[in-house]
Amino acid sequence: NAGVTQTPKFQVLKTGQSMTLQCAQDMNHNSMYWYRQDPGMGLRLIYYSASEGTTDKGEVPNGYNVSRLNKREFSLRLESAAPSQTSVYFCASRRLNRGDNEQFFGPGTRLTVL
């Protein structure tokens, strides 16, 4: 049981390049989330998927797209990377039918955009 896994762990891009961050969970969770973490700002929600087949914008969606490929996988795509997207990206998942909303986090992807 690996929990939530993310690839890659590190990535350096040039401005304008594109890339996809991958996330997978093996806990049979229905909901999945993408956050970015910046110093002094905590974690901010980019996009989430309440269940397979649905996606919704979070607090900071501009410049990103997501795909819920199946119940296990939720990817985040940067179509044209900008230096402002330099950040640490975390994927998380949550059990359905648990009102406490506890989320389980992956180890993160450190992205630098030059």
Next chain:
Amino acid sequence: AQSVTQLGSHVSVSEGALVLLRCNYSSSVPPYLFWYVQYPNQGLQLLLKYTSAATLVKGINGFEAEFKKSETSFHLTKPSAHMSDAAEYFCAVSDPYSKLVFGAGTILRVKS
């Protein structure tokens, strides 16, 4: 809308001293509250959570937090700090079925 304020972006304590990390929340409905810990270069790990049961919540690694509705607070404490407690701590709030809202985080430094 819900929000979280963590007082103090950096807290420094001596090994063996009391740890107190402050969290105040705003919520229009009875909240669910969480404390997460992040060790360097790692993801977030749940320390403890309040989900409308007992107001004093015990978590892992000797941490506990008390929900005080009148003060809209959920402060995190540990009686005696260890060097291994050095990390960043995040308070978060949600209502039963909505998204988590995180505070800005508090970096805890433990001095020997």
